[in-house]
Amino acid sequence: MIRIVLIGLWICGVALGSLYFAVWQNSATAAVSSQSKDVLDFGKTDSFSVPIILDGAVEGYIVVQLGYTLDSRVKAMVTVPVAPFINDEIFRQFYGHFSDVKDVQKVEFASVKQSVIDGVNAKFPEPLVRDLLVEQFNYITAKEIRDQNTKGLSRQAPAAP
Known part of the structure; x- marks a missing residue:
């Protein structure tokens, strides 16, 4: 039982970590592109x-x-x-x-x-x-x-x- 709970927590941690990284990467790219793009x-x-x-x-x-x-x-x-x-x-x-x-x-x-x-x-x-x-x-x-x-x-x- 403890093993299943630990696997569940591991999956949640990996999912939240990848979501955080994706949002952070997307916001950094948008900031750079808005500064470098001349309108x-x-x-x-x-x-x-x-x-x-x-x-x-x-x-x-x-x-x-x-x-x-x-x-x-x-x-x-x-x-x-x-x-x-x-x-x-x-x-x-x-x-x-x-x-x-x-x-x-x-x-x-x-x-x-x-x-x-x-x-x-x-x-x-x-x-x-x-x-x-x-x-x-x-x-x-x-x-x-x-x-x-x-x-x-x-x-x-x-x-x-």
Whole structure:
């Protein structure tokens, strides 16, 4: 009889010990994974254009639309929208910084991207923008725009009275 009671106590002890170990291991893993996992939010800017002006004349436009990832923890502390800050920084990068239109067509977006991220993050107490993703990044010359706007007008001759 004593032998059966001791076996029962042994089984209960092993079961409780394994249950305690499983709960302890699961809570330690959950704490580590919640600390190491970065939660990111995604957003995108509206499409906008930056004029390229040389010698007082508009030579073309850079048309930009970007996606961005934000640190959710920092975003929760920020009450203003982030897209206008990104638009402003892109505008600052391109407006008035080119002396030759050919330079615009050779832009290395990786360097622009990093300087935009650094410029935006400098305006907040903690780094907010994690990454920029290009949705649209085009250069359109003023001549192309004029040609597009006057398309069809050269074919139509005024009617004679």
